[in-house]
Amino acid sequence: MSVSPSPSQQYPNPTTPAFADDVDWFMAYLKIHALSQPSMRYAYAFWLAIGLVTLTITVLHSFDLRSGTFGAHWSKWSLRRRTWRKKHSLDRARKAGQPHKQPVPLPSNAQLLCFFSLATACLAATFVGPDYIAPANRFWVFRRSAAPDVTAYKPQYTIQKAWWSSGGRAGLMSFALFPLCLLFALKRPPFAIFAISFLTNIHFDKLIWLHRWTGRLIWAMAALHVALWSVQLANDTRNGTGKVAYVYAWQYPRFIYAWTAFGLLTLLTLLSLGPIRHKHYEIFYALHVILVPATIVMSALHYPPLWWWCWLSLLLWGGERTWRATNWIYINGFLSSSVYAPQIASVNQLATRTQGWEMYSISPGIEPDTNPDHGRYAQVLPQPSFHSDSGSQKPPPYHSVHFASSTHSLLPPVPSTFSIPVGYAHAEVLAGRTVRLRLIPPGQVTWAPGQHFLLCIPSVSKFVSHPFTCASVCDEQKPGDDGRAIMFLIRAKNGWTKDLWTTIVGLVADGRRHPAQEAPVGTTLTLPTTGVLLRAWIDGPFGSPTRTNWGLYSTAVIISGGSGVSFGVSILEYLCLCMTGRDGHYLGGNVKRNQVSAVRRIRFIWILRDFAHMQWCASILQRCKSLGPPESLQLDLFVTNFNPSLSHTLGPGDVGSMVTPTVPNTSSFVASSPRYEDTGVYLDQDDFIEAENPDGDYVDLSYYTGEYNESGELGHEEHQLDLTNFDGDNDDQMPGETTLNRALKKEGTIRRALTRKVKGSHIIKRSLQEGHVFGSTKPLNSPAPLGETSHVLPSSFRYLDDAASLSYDNFVRPQLSPRSSRVSILSDAPPTPQAPSPIKIWDTSGYGDRSKEGLQDWKRRSTSSAISQASSMQALIREVSGELKLELGDKEMRDISIMAEFARPGRPKLDLILQDEVGRAGGRIVVACCGPTTLNAVVRKVVAAQIDPSRIKRGDKSGSIELVAEDFAY
Template sequence: MLSVIQRHIQEASNTSLLEPHWGYVNRVLPCTNDVGSCEYLDSVYWMHDVSMLYTFILWAAIGFTLIVIFALRVSEPWPSWKKTQDGHGDQIIRRPASLHYRSWRAVRATFRKWILPEAFVAFFGNVTRLQLLVLAILLGYLLIFSFVGIVYKTWITPVKNSTLHNTRTRLGGFADRVGALAYALTPLTIALSSRESILTLITGIPYQSFNFLHRWLGRIILIQSFLHTLGWTLIEGRFYQPQPTTFKNFINETYIVWGCVAIFFITFLYIFSLRWAIALTGYEVFRKAHYVVAGLYLGACWAHWSHLACWMIASLGIFGLDRGIRLFRTAMIHSGHGGGTKGFGFHCVQLSLRYFHDEDGGVIRLKLQDTRKSWAVGQHYFLTFPALTIWQSHPFTVASVPGQHHFIIRCRKGETSRLKRLATQTSTTSEGVPTLNQTPVVLCGPYGTALLTSKSQPTNILAIAGGTGVSLTLPLVLAATAAPDFAEVAVDFVWIIRRQSNLQWIASELDGLKRRASSGAINFRVHVYVTQVMDDTFTAQNLEKCLLGVSSKPASEASNGERRIDELDFNITYTNSEHPSLCNIVSEFKDSRSSSAFRTRVIGSGPASMGHDLRAAVAKWNDGPKVLRDEKLWDMSLDWDDRMG
């Protein structure tokens, strides 16, 4: 079997010197081959050194970008205020006094105006221009530096002891270049998929938002791997002579065998991450197989080219840290730390299940009491139901404020359909009174970024949810309307549902929100949109009972054909099978509800199409120059979470 050095037409003697090249085999000097072969070796080693330089520049740019983002986050100015009276001397108006603060907000508003909307949805799906911009920058870098620094020359060199000739071209250097860049991208790809994400800690962006880049970088690495393999297959199977002896010796080398194994693993990862494959095998099979095969792929890459093992070591370190933290969390839960039964073992907590039937498959509300305060509004947990299986866990946003855990789950296929059967099983007390079903559950988390903390700046809040997306917005509104710092801002809760019977999901919370809205102590309104006709089985009496005290007035025909039920700042609108305009909702809130002294946050969750419209509506209201001039039109941010309604 030929050695790597022999394959690179280098012959060493007692007088030879070995010149080290980082990430490659040592260069044998002086070169004793023919002139063409020596020139080829010069170009090969020069191209390799340039390739290493480009990988370092890539990571230097990534590191610099992350440092800048982190520095901007920690240095964000806190608003200072000046108070002026209106023309009549009656009302005190608060205005931001700091030019630094206004300039900061103006830059962010301009940035958000152009990168927040979605683009090329038919091809890329529901992703923002920012995500596409980051992908385009990476693709541009890879495209340029895959070809820059390549020696575009061909050498025809003789084969010793024969009349044959080898054809040596720039293809070897190009194949090595794309292979080196694929290795350098691997740690970034692993980091983008990590649930315990260091990128989230640095940027403040939820780890779910990195999934798009993770998928596309995986595809880029797949293409680079095939180009690398194709290049060396052509070189060893066609351009080098004699054949087929040269190719047989090449394909039997150990590091080439490991390269073929790595190609098989990355192809498996790609195929079984496609939607049809996930639908065929199930999400949990995909997730577990993805972990195992990804680890095997990293090991195969290490064995293929150990000179660049640093990238695989970094990838395995990120992968192991993510899994290790998760296992540590699970071990702490099972040993009784953080609340729960003391002592080591597999401990579960009991939760109650309540099922709400509808034509879309039904909804389950899970409820358990928990006094732990180690999570914040907007975060989610991964839930495992041992009564169903211990091998699956699914993420669910907590639909309540800290101190208790409520989850609202739409019943679909897979695990949630089995949970539905568990929730619909009837049970009674010894006196024959129906009771709520209970089941054990294991919680792992919390994960995600907090939407509201005790240190959050007061802002106008427009919370818009579609269907079960209310899990994200409901606790936010409950927390904001109870916080003294938010007394001067406007808070609106908008919920878009299909049927009025869906109001039962959060009946008690709606009653509390109705009381807060009607108290007049805070600037708070609730608006529920029902997009389908009134349920025949859900009468007006049921509606009144569901709202726990809302005195429903008879439905009247509005000028736009909608039917409304209003009371003070709590109203329900029936839209006759049409979805309300999110652009109009956002515009109305900005024009007539929000305080110009505070910036505005829109928090939304629901179907992807709803997110598409909401991003466009929020981007419309961002105008940097007007923010800088301290006009009423302030910058508006958006926190969005995709969810089926």
């Protein structure tokens, strides 16, 4: 038997006594080389630091301390993120026919700092200080283990560094990181501790990146543990045999558990790499659920002294899964007692509630417009009281050229005789290979604007769910089920979304309204006339937007790109309802009950690929526009897929400047100007040229002069799709989309021209009423000089005072016959003399008579033009050929036509837009953003540039800008 060295010698490698049995010898070897209990203090110090950081973030968030000068300095740096794209990669991808790919995103500076700090703390706990602390040192020792038989051979002195001691500390930190990695991944409080509302309230969507990299950090520490211990086992030999310790290690079960755990951990790490995870997400997720608990269990079996780190992780993981499963069963109505039965409010409550959330109501004694195509009232009453920043109440000015909606619901309409059955989702196919899916869960569920759900469609995949942002608002006070309706906008890509699209299209092609085995139960059930019914289950809600108190900000800027509009419209709807006096507490917001919202202005920016994509949420935007005065909401829709006609050839000095497009063939708009009926308002070519690109300072057309930009805003070449397309988005168009794009572009130009003219006429009238000619100081009754025309005020200018709003629909309203209630856009082919265009919006060419008879004839012929047909398109009917064709409903097409006024070709200058809003704001600003990687990076750069700590220091809160971004990916 070997003799143990004296403590004075303090050898780093203790000697193992001789045992006849190989396993006994190796067990004694491991016990002697195990870390002492005082050496565990490094893991405790690591978690103490995590607790202090969590407490600090909680205090900063709870007391809103980030809105100060220090918080502004932090935000200016922490918000920014960088992207990387190899030079000319877009050109090579285009030549190879590959789909568009976003640049490679780097995390934000804040995330990089968090992980750098986490990794530094972990490495410090691994290497700083002595590895092995003498057992006699009782500092931070909470228990004493039973003395083994080889206690006398275990080092009783401190060891600074050795292969085995450093390897032991690396393994210790691997165990200590297990719970943290799990906490970053959990979604449902209270097990997801960081997501608890009274703590940091940071959810999985903001921690997913840290979860991935913490997992990789665990693997790195485990690999370091394996490498250091392998060196130690290779260096140590057994007395009497001369064989290295590695030979005997394979006979010990815990050593087998160690290699099994490391193998499973390595497999987990490889499967979590982006290319594998994105391409085979379902396989990755299934294996993740299996391999994670297996890895933790094998780790616990490998080293029982540290088992409690593993069992704590399993407890958190298993508890959260059980809690989510219970909530899932409740929400989806698998327990009969969980079916939600909304309370019916009294008549007085309904009346009060209606006055609270509907900005404009019907005046007593005035009948609504009975034409179903109009859907608007003949007269509008003044708005309810409006709370200003000073606390006084005053009605805001109202000079809108748009009509108020006559409906409470902000969701796209469904047939009045159809109600979505419990447990089912109503799915419709829209332009841009997009599915609009609407469901009402059986169980009661509330969500905050901007949160997402996990959606499972059994007919597509029974065991896999995918996250989608909810595009609607939870309204707890709304009568009936509409306030609980959840809407998703799902754009078809590869994988699950493609399978969903294929399933719906296949059902429609077969003339079915639901899968064969999913027939809704109910004798009185009315099936939808459009779309299909699919069984649907949801889990959620999830997401960090719940931590935002939207009522604290005076101005909200909402920026969406492509299908990211789901995030934007939910926040827009919430803020618009709050501005009407609704209590945000009952709309899912993170506000106190009866808290008055400070929001006075909203600017909604949507960057979309094609005009036809407005179908996704035009009805919601139109109704949001009608909820408040026009000064409170500005809609800006930018369409990037177009080829502008430039008025001149660009030179080097034109880069980044505004280029005014010409209107090719203005006779396609007007041959001789139409006019508003009896108002004397005429339209000419100049009106259309100006209307073609309004607010030109905010639109960048130079971006489209070349196919690619060699050095874009983010420092690398850019592409049109960077702001609108997520990776994998399919831009294949349905028949009719190209025609609809052209028609809506023309429709928007016409509407802008008419709106500008009406507003100008209003200014002229005011000037005339004051006794002066508009634009001069000459009295009204003074004779006009030779060659000039006197301004004459027609009697019908009373329309500008008597009507609450003016638009083209006041004067040209197509009358639909029952025979034209449903028309599809069948083809994108150009019209021929034998086959007139299937859609033709506001084409007034050829009607040059300005007389009253000529105008009436023009109106009569416009009634049969495409706007009357385009407004009668429904979603998805099956033709004889079985080919899928684009259709839209009457009301939906009208809403799209109205929204066309706010859509213009080009790319937004987000820096100028935000700078303009900062100049207008009277308080703090919040920017909400959801879109592709490039858009997110650009918005972060723009917001960081506009944050001004010096302005905050002077007491001007407009220098404080908070960014609420949805930028995570599973």
